[in-house]
Amino acid sequence: MTIWVNGEAREVPAGLTLAGLLELLRVGSGPGVAVEVNAEVVRRARHPEHRLNPQDRVEIVTFVGGG
Template sequence: MKIIVNGSERETSEGRTLEGLLEERKLDPQRVAVERNGAIVSRERFAATLLEEGDTLEIVHFVGGG
């Protein structure tokens, strides 16, 4: 199924959770914040969040800034 991650379309398998996607991408769940379809997903909900066809995800992390 297709989802959109940080503006680009991605293919991912049915039944994948948000936590599963972060693991696959080697992203530490403690170091990112995620919006799914415009709503923030709290860290505690990563494992229980089942991704669906057409989901739009924004995955952000901290970088240097003034």
């Protein structure tokens, strides 16, 4: 199925969870990573159960600290 990740179309397996997508993209799901699906933030605790649907729009933001 096709979903949008940070503005780019991607083909992913049907039934993929948000946690599965982050693993597929090699993005951690720990502190410093925020994910929204269709303009709604999805809490980290819900990543394993949140199933993606065709044409979902996913935005992944990684925060990096420094000084």
